Amino acid sequence: MQAHRQMPRLFGRGALALVIGAYTVYTLGPFLWLATMSVRNTGEISADHYAWPNPWRWEQFRVAWVDSDFATYFWNSALVVVTAVAVVTLVGAAAAHALARYRFRGNRVIYGILFSSIIFPPQITLISLYQILVDYNLYNSLLGLTLVYISLQLPLTVYLLEGFFARIPQDLFDAAKMDGYGDIEIFRRIVLPIGMPAIATTLILNFIQLWNEFLFAVVLITDPEKRTLPIGIRAFMGDHFQDIGMIAAGVMISVIPVILAYAFFSEKLIRGMTAGAVK
Amino acid sequence: MTVQMTSAEAPAARASGAPLASGFSDPRRTSVPVLLVFLLPALLVYAGLTAYPAFRTIYDSFFTIEGLERIPVGLSNYAALLQDETFWVAVRNTFIWSFVAPCLDVATGLLLALALYAGVPFARFLRIAWFTPVLLSYVVVAILWMWIYNYDWGVVNVALRAVGLDGWTRSWLGDPNFALASVIVTHAWKWAGFNMVVCLAAIHSLPSEVLEAAELDNCGWGAKLRHIIVPMLKPTLLNLYVLAFIGKMKVFDLVWIMTGGGPLWATETVSTYVYKRAFNWNTFDLGYPSAIATVWFGVVCAAVILLNKAFKSKDRLEY
Amino acid sequence: MAVVQLDKICKRYGGAGPVAVDDVDITIGDGEFMVLLGPSGCGKSTTLRMIAGLEEISSGTLSIDGRIVNHVPAKDRDIAMVFQSYALYPHMTVAENLSFGLKRRRVPAVEIERRVRDAADILGLSSLLERKPHALSGGQRQRVALGRAMVREPMVFLFDEPLSNLDAALRVNTRNELIRQHHRLASTMIYVTHDQVEAMTMGTRICVMNGGKVAQIGAPLDVYWQPADTFVARFLGAPPMNLFTLPVASDGERIGGESVGGPLSRWSEAARGPYVGREAIFGVRAEDLHLSAAAAEGDGGRIRGRVFAVEPLGAETLLAIETEGGVECTARLPRDVTARPGELVELHFAASAGYLFDKATGKAIPADAAVGGVAGRPVLGTMQ
Numbered sequence: 001m002q003a004h005r006q007m008p009r010l011f012g013r014g015a016l017a018l019v020i021g022a023y024t025v026y027t028l029g030p031f032l033w034l035a036t037m038s039v040r041n042t043g044e045i046s047a048d049h050y051a052w053p054n055p056w057r058w059e060q061f062r063v064a065w066v067d068s069d070f071a072t073y074f075w076n077s078a079l080v081v082v083t084a085v086a087v088v089t090l091v092g093a094a095a096a097h098a099l100a101r102y103r104f105r106g107n108r109v110i111y112g113i114l115f116s117s118i119i120f121p122p123q124i125t126l127i128s129l130y131q132i133l134v135d136y137n138l139y140n141s142l143l144g145l146t147l148v149y150i151s152l153q154l155p156l157t158v159y160l161l162e163g164f165f166a167r168i169p170q171d172l173f174d175a176a177k178m179d180g181y182g183d184i185e186i187f188r189r190i191v192l193p194i195g196m197p198a199i200a201t202t203l204i205l206n207f208i209q210l211w212n213e214f215l216f217a218v219v220l221i222t223d224p225e226k227r228t229l230p231i232g233i234r235a236f237m238g239d240h241f242q243d244i245g246m247i248a249a250g251v252m253i254s255v256i257p258v259i260l261a262y263a264f265f266s267e268k269l270i271r272g273m274t275a276g277a278v279k
Numbered sequence: 280m281t282v283q284m285t286s287a288e289a290p291a292a293r294a295s296g297a298p299l300a301s302g303f304s305d306p307r308r309t310s311v312p313v314l315l316v317f318l319l320p321a322l323l324v325y326a327g328l329t330a331y332p333a334f335r336t337i338y339d340s341f342f343t344i345e346g347l348e349r350i351p352v353g354l355s356n357y358a359a360l361l362q363d364e365t366f367w368v369a370v371r372n373t374f375i376w377s378f379v380a381p382c383l384d385v386a387t388g389l390l391l392a393l394a395l396y397a398g399v400p401f402a403r404f405l406r407i408a409w410f411t412p413v414l415l416s417y418v419v420v421a422i423l424w425m426w427i428y429n430y431d432w433g434v435v436n437v438a439l440r441a442v443g444l445d446g447w448t449r450s451w452l453g454d455p456n457f458a459l460a461s462v463i464v465t466h467a468w469k470w471a472g473f474n475m476v477v478c479l480a481a482i483h484s485l486p487s488e489v490l491e492a493a494e495l496d497n498c499g500w501g502a503k504l505r506h507i508i509v510p511m512l513k514p515t516l517l518n519l520y521v522l523a524f525i526g527k528m529k530v531f532d533l534v535w536i537m538t539g540g541g542p543l544w545a546t547e548t549v550s551t552y553v554y555k556r557a558f559n560w561n562t563f564d565l566g567y568p569s570a571i572a573t574v575w576f577g578v579v580c581a582a583v584i585l586l587n588k589a590f591k592s593k594d595r596l597e598y
Numbered sequence: 599m600a601v602v603q604l605d606k607i608c609k610r611y612g613g614a615g616p617v618a619v620d621d622v623d624i625t626i627g628d629g630e631f632m633v634l635l636g637p638s639g640c641g642k643s644t645t646l647r648m649i650a651g652l653e654e655i656s657s658g659t660l661s662i663d664g665r666i667v668n669h670v671p672a673k674d675r676d677i678a679m680v681f682q683s684y685a686l687y688p689h690m691t692v693a694e695n696l697s698f699g700l701k702r703r704r705v706p707a708v709e710i711e712r713r714v715r716d717a718a719d720i721l722g723l724s725s726l727l728e729r730k731p732h733a734l735s736g737g738q739r740q741r742v743a744l745g746r747a748m749v750r751e752p753m754v755f756l757f758d759e760p761l762s763n764l765d766a767a768l769r770v771n772t773r774n775e776l777i778r779q780h781h782r783l784a785s786t787m788i789y790v791t792h793d794q795v796e797a798m799t800m801g802t803r804i805c806v807m808n809g810g811k812v813a814q815i816g817a818p819l820d821v822y823w824q825p826a827d828t829f830v831a832r833f834l835g836a837p838p839m840n841l842f843t844l845p846v847a848s849d850g851e852r853i854g855g856e857s858v859g860g861p862l863s864r865w866s867e868a869a870r871g872p873y874v875g876r877e878a879i880f881g882v883r884a885e886d887l888h889l890s891a892a893a894a895e896g897d898g899g900r901i902r903g904r905v906f907a908v909e910p911l912g913a914e915t916l917l918a919i920e921t922e923g924g925v926e927c928t929a930r931l932p933r934d935v936t937a938r939p940g941e942l943v944e945l946h947f948a949a950s951a952g953y954l955f956d957k958a959t960g961k962a963i964p965a966d967a968a969v970g971g972v973a974g975r976p977v978l979g980t981m982q
Binding site: 017019020023024026028030031033049091092094098102103104110113119120121122123127129132147148150151154158173183208214215218229230258259 | 305306307308309313314316317318320321322324325327328329331332333335336337339391394397399405406407408409410411412413414415416417418419422423424426427432434437468471472473476477480515518519522525528529531532535536549550553554557558565568569571572573575576579580583
């Protein structure tokens with residue numbers, strides 16, 4: 001039963017409403033401005049940057065999509081990110097399970113090593129990865145990028161899942177052992193199903209971080225056809241530098257999937273992205 | 280108590296290698312092959328794509344590398360680093376960012392969370408709305424705010440002119456005095472929602488009876504905040520600070536797109552500088568940026584360890 | 599005078615939502631130890647929280663010391679509360695926990711020190727003053743919670759199931775401690791619990807609640823010997839009172855039949871009139887059942903059934919039997935009784951030991967005071 005929370009007195013309540021209103025405008029305003037500009041052409045925008053769209057030029061979206069290869073960028077991002085997220089979650093879950101469940105010498109050392117790499121600044125691996133990929137002919141390839149993405153998200157995945165898996169009661173495992181299940185079966189039949197909520201939130205977190213990843217993509221991909229979405233948008237902005245309406249349309253295209261997913265899965269997204277931060 | 284072993288357990292016990300007299304196999308121990316199945320993929324990924332490159336970068340820092348040429352130069356890269364003005368400007372900028380911005384981030388997050396906790400209407404909608412920028416990619420955020428900061432028609436200057444404060448208009452990204460602050464504000468805009476959600480979750484997890492006891496102890500909102508809520512939230516707030524700190528030490532995307540490190544290195548960060556020297560410089564030497572990366576790696580690790588020590592609470596807030 | 603008065607107090611959630619507390623009328627006198635007793639969800643905690651000011655009162659009036667306090671904030675009601683989870687401030691030492699409320703009320707430092715010292719002495723906390731709650735045991739935390747309430751020197755103390763998180767032995771000790779403190783402080787105390795032993799031993803009066811309503815208020819023994827309805831009858835007493843739904847004989851003299859039945863001599867003609875030829879609920883307490891008719895002082899009733907469980911507890915033996923009609927009945931018998939499951943036994947009870955309840959409403963039909971009455975049976979007192 002929630003305690004009765006007394007609202008601040010009337011003056012406080014008014015000021016509070018004002019602050020909240022202002023902050024909401026501050027947060028959502030830019031996005032709404034973007035939306036209005038995306039359906040106006042540059043001429044109209046130059047005349048008045050803040051006017052309401054009239055007419056609504058939806059064809060800008062079509063032009064942006066067709067002219068600028070957005071489909072390609074989407075596809076590249078989807079391929080790389082989905083593959084990387086799937087692999088890193090599986091590999092990370094397996095490692096997390098072993099670290100959480102079994103006692104062996106070096107358990108905490110291995111966990112510490114994997115976990116501590118979360119703080120590595122990307123530059124420490126960036127330059128060498130660049131050279132390594134070149135050496136192995138994986139430079140400028142989606143496969144190379146996928147491999148790098150897997151390594152980027154591994155520490156976080158292991159950290160989040162190890163914490164969750166460790167909380168699964170040992171009794172379940174003892175019972176399974178007595179029923180004759182082998183270790184790998186136990187992982188498949190017990191840990192994965194029970195750990196699904198944590199795995200889902202880790203999936204979401206990894207997905208969003210990799211979908212928006214920029215630095216490694218910019219360094220490791222140079223072919224325009226292989227660009228991922230963030231690089232694609234950036235290039236698009238470069239190509240259409242003065243064409244604000246077109247840029248706005250392009251940016252909207254890239255943002256809409258995220259917004260749609262957010263509209264349906266806001267709770268899961270929020271929980272996924274803030275996983276591990278609450279102490 | 281005798282333990283009947285099923286036929287499945289007996290081979291497992293034998294395979295586990297630890298010959299326990301009673302034949303009982305500890306479910307918390309398993310054989311090395313099984314452990315390898317679980318751990319090997321992750322360890323291989325880590326070794327090949329994280330550990331090896333990191334070591335190689337450190338190794339490379341003692342060379343001058345141009346194309347396929349490798350010339351060992353000992354510590355001269357590091358000596359050059361000490362003299363490199365741009366590097367120190369970048370370090371200064373990054374430090375300002377990493378130490379100052381998290382304070383703002385956490386404070387904003389806490390205040391926003393408290394506003395929602397106070398029970399304003401539409402709290403659910405507001406929470407979802409305020410979280411939106413966190414999901415956007417840095418590219419989108421950068422483009423949006425470059426338009427907002429535009430000198431002629433950006434929101435900031437238009438608003439200033441509308442209220443007659445023409446004198447306050449600036450080229451927010453073009454003026455070396457304001458560029459860094461402008462980019463920091465943009466970065467904070469993106470992350471405020473994240474801190475807010477975490478603080479809100481933490482506040483909701485506070486035991487309501489302790490807050491009620493505080494109410495009975497004559498605590499109004501302000502007193503409850505000062506004496507009860509913030510002290511009990513300390514672990515979460517400190518954790519958010521460290522997370523924000525780490526994030527800002529790494530920042531690249533936003534700066535690169537908005538200002539490219541300019542104007543005149545006003546927004547140059549260590550990340551952008553390393554990138555420039557490795558991939559955008561008139562020389563192709565990869566040894567020097569490796570040295571920068573190595574030094575920065577050391578600095579970040581040291582800073583995080585120091586912060587953790589400083590923030591380690593000696594008392595567990597068990598409740 | 600710390601009189602607490604609840605007049606038609608109601609708690610409704612969300613306008614027309616579920617009613618948690620329904621039309622509760624209670625008057626708690628100065629210095630009384632009133633126990634709100636009932637099962638989970640009966641509204642006792644909600645009522646307590648309304649008295650504390652932690653829940654809004656939907657309708658009705660609450661007065662403390664003659665002053666209507668419906669809209670007075672919790673901190674101004676001069677009450678102190680001990681929570682079920684103790685609710686100690688985890689980041690403060692014991693001393694700071696005790697003094698926090700006083701500091702917030704601008705009590706002079708000298709006075710704070712005196713009160714904290716006294717409370718610590720009385721409760722045996724003096725050596726723990728510099729510890730934080732996580733370094734204390736459950737019983738110690740409980741005492742700190744009590745101390746925090748005591749230093750406030752409030753008009754009314756409120757307790758929300760404070761003993762339920764303690765283990766059995768500690769519970770008994772702390773219970774006695776609380777009784778001791780009540781005698782020492784002579785303050786008004788309102789205590790919520792679901793444990794009838796606590797209610798019986800600690801309360802000057804008990805208020806039994808069920809489904810948001812007050813079932814009965816009275817002194818513990820009054821409520822025990824004269825329950826107002828079947829709910830109260832079964833809630834107090836372990837094992838619970840045995841209840842049978844039986845037909846009343848056409849002449850109104852007896853209820854039940856050969857295997858389960860008893861006399862209705864204690865009820866006046868007027869009282870039993872409406873039930874003649876119809877069914878009513880008849881109750882007998884477990885401790886009033888005996889194996890021999892002689893022990894039951896004759897002319898009583900009997901219950902015949904088959905034994906299905908024998909529980910020797912050492913000091914006594916519980917015997918559970920099942921009647922032909924399939925109704926279970928438990929008897930509390932002397933410790934030397936032996937019986938075997940499956941055995942057919944006959945339990946006897948005295949004429950004065952029966953209770954009668956209306957079948958439809960569950961309400962007790964009081965016996966006529968003039969008729970019957972056995973030495974040792976408390977005189978019928980007034981029921982509120």
